[in-house]
Amino acid sequence: MDREYELFARVIETGSLAAAGRTLKLSPAMVSKRIAALEERLGARLLHRTTRKLATTEAGQRFYERVVEILAASREAENLVTGVSGAPSGRLRLTAPTSFGRLHVAPHLKPFLDAWPRLEIELDLSDGYVDLVAERIDLAIRIAPSGVSGIENGLTGHRLAPNRRVLCASPGYLKQHGAPTRLQDLRRHRLLAAAAQLPWRLQGRAGTVLVQGESVVRTNSSEVVRELAIAGMGIALRSTWDIGAELRNGILQVVLPEHPGATDVSIFAVHPVTNFVPAGVRAFIDHLRAIYGPIPGWDRALKI
Structure with a gap:
């Protein structure tokens, strides 16, 4: 039974009968035959098959999710016996x-x-x-x-x-446009954000503050926003995991440090x-x- 389940899982994971067969050293015809036998034994169609596409039926998706758990539990049980308890594979x-x-x-x-x-x-x-x-x-x-x-x-x-998230800008931008000293000052600055990232949620003395605005450049890429900030295009709200190196070497500077991104x-x-x-x-x-x-x-x- 484990072999049938493994074969079915490989078909779903690789996306084709031929690819699954290659991983298990079986011909596509043999894979098709075994899947058909599994469907007959279960009394349910598991796959929609055409010459170009393979997809699970609703029953096939539910079966796959359980099969993955069964195979993982089976490997765990074998590991307990062979002395490699819990070894991931x-x-x-x-x-x-x-x-x-x-x-x-x-x-x-x-x-x-x-x-x-x-x-x-x-x-x-x-x-x-x-x-x-x-x-x-x-x-x-x-x-x-x-x-x-x-x-x-x-x-x-x-x-x-x-x-952690901070407002930041390049030294060149701040030299040209001046550094904001209050949240209200952001209204006269160029803001940088990817789609759906504005309004910004910042920390204020009384809690969370929303900063409205529009990005000077429209983009769906957060990485583009980072590069625009480095290039001196405006002020961005960035995570420290993303700009830590730039903050350390001075390529970017924190602005309004008393108003970091919301900490929740x-x-x-x-x-x-x-x-x-x-x-x-x-x-x-x-x-x-x-x-x-x-x-x-x-x-x-x-x-x-």
Whole structure:
């Protein structure tokens, strides 16, 4: 039964019968025959198949989600007997925001895989919303409000690090336009933000303050905003994990330090709610927590 389940999971994960067959050294015809036999035994169609596309039926998607848990539990049980209890193995699908993933996830994959060589990593970087269940993602890095139970329905969140945000601009911009001394001064300055990032939520003496405005350049890319700020185009609200190096070497300077970004935002590791959390997911969460620590490296050298 495990072999049938593994075959079905490989078909879904690779997106085709032929690709799944190659990973298991089976011909496409044999894969098709075994999937058909599985569907007949279950009495339900699991896949929609055309010459160009393969997709799960509703029953097939529910079955796949359970199959993944069953296979993970089976590997865990085998590990208990063979003396490698809880050793992560198999494929681990990760997603993260583009900038954060490039700067603070990708550089830490090698030591993780060195520690767990039986794991395979698939990392997707995206600033858009990712449906973890529909996309079959094991673990996502998300920057979201702290203290939210479950992050969103069907997901469990594990806090990894704080997410400090500051207003910043280049020395050249500040020399040309002057540094704001009050929040009201921002009205006469050029603001930089990606789509949906304005209004800004800043800390004030009485709590959270909203700063309205429009970005001088319209973009859907947070990385473009960062580059525009460095180039002297205006003032941006950026996370310290993104501009820590630029703040340390003076390429960017903090403005209005008494008004940082709202402090109720943190960096989380998020995964679907399940009765069985795969060992690889648990290991990767522990790996990032150990690296970031209570005060992440990107904040330790900042004097703000």
